[in-house]
Amino acid sequence: IPAENIRNFSIIAHIDHGKSTLADRLLELTNTISSRGSNKQVLDKLKVERERGITVKAQTVSMFYKYKGKNYLLNLIDTPGHVDFSYEVSRSLAACQGTLLLVDAAQGIQAQTVANFYLAYGQGLEIIPVLNKIDLPGAEPDRVLKQIQSAFEVDTSSILKISAKTGINIESVLPSVIEKIPCPKGSMTKPFRALLFDSWYDKYVGVVCMLGVVDGTIRKGDKVVSAYSDTRYEVTEVGIMHPEQLPTGYLHSGQVGYIVCGMKTASEAHIGDTFHHIGKKVEALPGFQPAQSMVFAGIFPVDTNDFKKMDDSIKKLTLNDASVSVHKETSNALGQGWRLGFLGTLHMDVFRQRLENEYEANIIVTQPTVPYRIVYKDGTTKTIRNPSEFPDGDERAARVSRLQEPMVLATMIFPDEYMGKMIELCGTRRGEQREYVYVDEKRVMMKYILPLAEVVTDFYDELKGRSSGYATFDYEEAGYEDSELVKMTVLLNSKPVDALSVILHRSQVDLVGRDWVKRLKGVIQRQLFDVVIQTALGTKIVARETISALRKNVTAKCYGGDVSRKMKLLQKQKEGKKRMKMIGNVELPQKAFYDFMDNN
Numbered sequence: 194i195p196a197e198n199i200r201n202f203s204i205i206a207h208i209d210h211g212k213s214t215l216a217d218r219l220l221e222l223t224n225t226i227s228s229r230g231s232n233k234q235v236l237d238k239l240k241v242e243r244e245r246g247i248t249v250k251a252q253t254v255s256m257f258y259k260y261k262g263k264n265y266l267l268n269l270i271d272t273p274g275h276v277d278f279s280y281e282v283s284r285s286l287a288a289c290q291g292t293l294l295l296v297d298a299a300q301g302i303q304a305q306t307v308a309n310f311y312l313a314y315g316q317g318l319e320i321i322p323v324l325n326k327i328d329l330p331g332a333e334p335d336r337v338l339k340q341i342q343s344a345f346e347v348d349t350s351s352i353l354k355i356s357a358k359t360g361i362n363i364e365s366v367l368p369s370v371i372e373k374i375p376c377p378k379g380s381m382t383k384p385f386r387a388l389l390f391d392s393w394y395d396k397y398v399g400v401v402c403m404l405g406v407v408d409g410t411i412r413k414g415d416k417v418v419s420a421y422s423d424t425r426y427e428v429t430e431v432g433i434m435h436p437e438q439l440p441t442g443y444l445h446s447g448q449v450g451y452i453v454c455g456m457k458t459a460s461e462a463h464i465g466d467t468f469h470h471i472g473k474k475v476e477a478l479p480g481f482q483p484a485q486s487m488v489f490a491g492i493f494p495v496d497t498n499d500f501k502k503m504d505d506s507i508k509k510l511t512l513n514d515a516s517v518s519v520h521k522e523t524s525n526a527l528g529q530g531w532r533l534g535f536l537g538t539l540h541m542d543v544f545r546q547r548l549e550n551e552y553e554a555n556i557i558v559t560q561p562t563v564p565y566r567i568v569y570k571d572g573t574t575k576t577i578r579n580p581s582e583f584p585d586g587d588e589r590a591a592r593v594s595r596l597q598e599p600m601v602l603a604t605m606i607f608p609d610e611y612m613g614k615m616i617e618l619c620g621t622r623r624g625e626q627r628e629y630v631y632v633d634e635k636r637v638m639m640k641y642i643l644p645l646a647e648v649v650t651d652f653y654d655e656l657k658g659r660s661s662g663y664a665t666f667d668y669e670e671a672g673y674e675d676s677e678l679v680k681m682t683v684l685l686n687s688k689p690v691d692a693l694s695v696i697l698h699r700s701q702v703d704l705v706g707r708d709w710v711k712r713l714k715g716v717i718q719r720q721l722f723d724v725v726i727q728t729a730l731g732t733k734i735v736a737r738e739t740i741s742a743l744r745k746n747v748t749a750k751c752y753g754g755d756v757s758r759k760m761k762l763l764q765k766q767k768e769g770k771k772r773m774k775m776i777g778n779v780e781l782p783q784k785a786f787y788d789f790m791d792n793n
């Protein structure tokens with residue numbers, strides 16, 4: 194198929210506006226999947242994605258379509274909608290020339306609609322706005338059309354109005370893609386050059402790389418080189434996703450498809466890398482910034498005997514997700530574990546859920562930390578990802594000049610009646626207002642500079658809670674700012690529990706300190722002795738609670754009685770203990786760690 198009959202496009206939208214549903218309809222329309230198949234949302238492959246209804250990894254699929262007597266090859270690249278994965282969105286967009294900007298006709302434009310629009314706009318893509326869910330009784334297409342006009346200043350005169358669910362106007366989508374989106378602009382005769390834009394680990398063939406071929410042709414058996422690492426590979430398989438891997442023997446200029454070339458781990462596949470033939474030096478394509486971990490947490494097995502098994506599980510999962518950074522960590526409270534870095538808290542939760550689901554591991558996650566920065570008096574800096582690296586009093590006085598924390602620019606969209614509550618929320622999170630505008634008569638878009646640390650905990654839940662679910666939110670990085678940071682520790686009967694330490698802004702110590710001792714009191718069982726729970730800054734106690742002793746003897750009630758029943762009870766108690774961590778002589782349940790933050 195000549196390049197002028199190829200279109201590479203994606204669908205971008207706020208979460209739940211219908212990307213995956215539209216993708217399914219397009220796959221059915223082009224007979225890529227059967228329309229009677231009950232296997233809905235074929236692009237959402239992972240189990241967590243099905244359970245949570247979100248798309249985590251972008252999936253690409255090639256479709257064949259006949260239009261005005263010509264055969265077209267249409268490559269659809271599905272993108273995740275959530276803020277944590279904007280990195281995935283931008284890399285998928287790099288392989289496209291255009292995108293469908295899908296907007297729910299009842300909900301109107303939302304924070305991620307805005308963020309995704311600017312990502313696509315910044316990459317120079319042709320953007321086709323599409324109103325979805327026009328079948329809904331609450332749909333207000335005219336109002337949403339005005340929002341799109343005022344927010345993005347795009348031409349909406351011929352806007353598509355569809356229902357991905359019921360199929361209304363679905364047949365108008367692909368003709369519009371063909372007419373409006375330019376074909377890829379490579380050359381068939383120049384030496385082979387391709388952009389690596391995604392990869393995953395397949396348990397049968399190893400690492401699979403997705404390429405957007407810019408110039409020339411790649412064939413099975415070719416020897417190729419990575420421009421980034423200069424490593425050589427032999428192509429053992431090449432093909433398109435239709436919707437599963439379909440070998441074709443070659444990919445040429447303008448096509449998007451996969452290759453298998455003997456890579457051992459996903460970390461060998463550098464997203465944004467350029468591939469070319471051996472001995473045929475080409476100019477590297479503009480690459481990407483590598484994904485930055487913005488949230489770090491300690492992860493530990495509940496049962497220390499599971500360390501090896503968990504190590505294997507983590508290795509397997511990171512084979513498939515190179516955006517997770519992994520370092521070993523040892524904690525006095527929790528033993529051996531790992532410090533993992535994630536793109537955001539959803540990314541972290543998804544990873545935890547995968548670990549639990551796919552490998553049946555019972556795990557403890559510590560309170561997440563953002564990357565803080567230490568600026569030394571000699572001008573050097575260091576980024577710390579663990580409260581244990583926080584400088585103590587002496588080091589601080591002698592060497593440290595300032596401490597800094599990462600900031601974000603947050604975009605929020607909500608009905609204007611929630612304005613007061615949103616401003617109050619951002620105020621308590623140390624936010625600073627940058628801008629607010631009305632996107633229509635009733636809806637406000639507000640921008641704030643906020644510390645990332647304030648955003649990664651429960652900000653999103655608070656935002657939803659205070660706006661009856663109507664506010665939406667997205668953010669981008671906005672550099673580092675000086676901050677008065679301190680480290681708060683938790684003591685159980687005077688013993689520090691390192692895994693419960695946190696770095697906080699000074700203004701929040703009292704509140705958080707008091708809150709934590711209360712919450713810990715709520716999850717720690719009474720023991721045979723008094724348990725004193727304290728939070729402290731260095732040697733200064735912030736707050737204190739005591740759990741008074743309890744005489745608890747589970748076998749007492751059946752003395753003299755049935756021995757086997759007694760054994761059973763003892764066994765049960767022992768198993769219960771396995772799920773506990775001992776801090777000195779105090780039993781600390783799994784819930785005392787990250788879980789107690791959201792389950793309060």
Ligand code: GDP
Nearest residue numbers: 208209210211212213214325326329356357358
């Ligand atoms: P995504 O998060 O953008 O991928 O959204 P999904 O495709 O998963 O859709 C989210 C929800 O909206 C699902 O429950 C869909 O069934 C529903 N949905 C999608 N398109 C339509 C539509 O055109 N009309 C209606 N009524 N519901 C839709």
Ligand code: MG
Nearest residue numbers: 212213247248
């Ligand atoms: Mg989806």
